[in-house]
Amino acid sequence: MADKKDDKGFSVRDRRYWATGETAEDQAEAPRADRPSFVVQLEARVEAAESQLREYIGARKVEQSDLQDLRERLQREHGEELARARGRVVAELLDLIDDLERAEQAAADGGSLEALLEGVGMVRSTMFARLSDMGLIRVAALGQDFDPERHEAVSVALCDESLQGKVLQVVQEGYSLGEQVLRPARVIVGKLP
Numbered sequence: 290m291a292d293k294k295d296d297k298g299f300s301v302r303d304r305r306y307w308a309t310g311e312t313a314e315d316q317a318e319a320p321r322a323d324r325p326s327f328v329v330q331l332e333a334r335v336e337a338a339e340s341q342l343r344e345y346i347g348a349r350k351v352e353q354s355d356l357q358d359l360r361e362r363l364q365r366e367h368g369e370e371l372a373r374a375r376g377r378v379v380a381e382l383l384d385l386i387d388d389l390e391r392a393e394q395a396a397a398d399g400g401s402l403e404a405l406l407e408g409v410g411m412v413r414s415t416m417f418a419r420l421s422d423m424g425l426i427r428v429a430a431l432g433q434d435f436d437p438e439r440h441e442a443v444s445v446a447l448c449d450e451s452l453q454g455k456v457l458q459v460v461q462e463g464y465s466l467g468e469q470v471l472r473p474a475r476v477i478v479g480k481l482p
Contacts, residue, residue, distance in 0.1 A: 392408035425466055426467075428474045430459045430463060430476050431458070433455065435456055439473055440475075441475050442477070445480040449481075454479065457477050457479045458476065
């Protein structure tokens with residue numbers, strides 16, 4: 290070993306592998322017992338922190354995977370429920386198609402115009418009743434104050450002061466489903482000359 294004593298009382302140890310006669314591999318494998326204790330403690334804390342970080346990352350990946358699986362399952366279930374709801378609506382309307390076909394056949398077989406109109410009116414009433422059961426509501430318009438969220442003005446008509454801004458005539462009925470306006474009522478609104 291190449292130890293040198295200085296005249297000030299400390300020694301210097303040369304650890305270069307060529308000065309000690311060891312190879313670089315031997316020196317890399319040799320334990321470092323002469324490291325200060327605080328370095329050993331810091332290395333242990335770093336190793337513990339890295340181990341904890343690896344555990345957190347692994348747990349986070351598992352959570353992300355579980356969350357993605359949940360998201361996909363909810364989307365699949367939502368799609369299935371939407372398909373079932375569509376099926377229920379279509380099933381409700383199938384009887385109406387049958388009724389319209391019977392009315393068409395009766396007209397083709399030489400039935401009276403009055404009977405045809407009565408049959409079509411009954412189909413319309415049945416259809417509106419079924420849609421009402423699903424939550425469909427006709428938008429109130431005639432005689433009401435014009436509301437741009439529920440009404441669409443297609444024209445204006447001159448009127449007296451008492452009818453100013455009121456719906457004078459409904460051109461096409463409007464409908465809402467709960468609070469959502471599906472189609473605004475198309476109306477003619479009163480305006481002062």
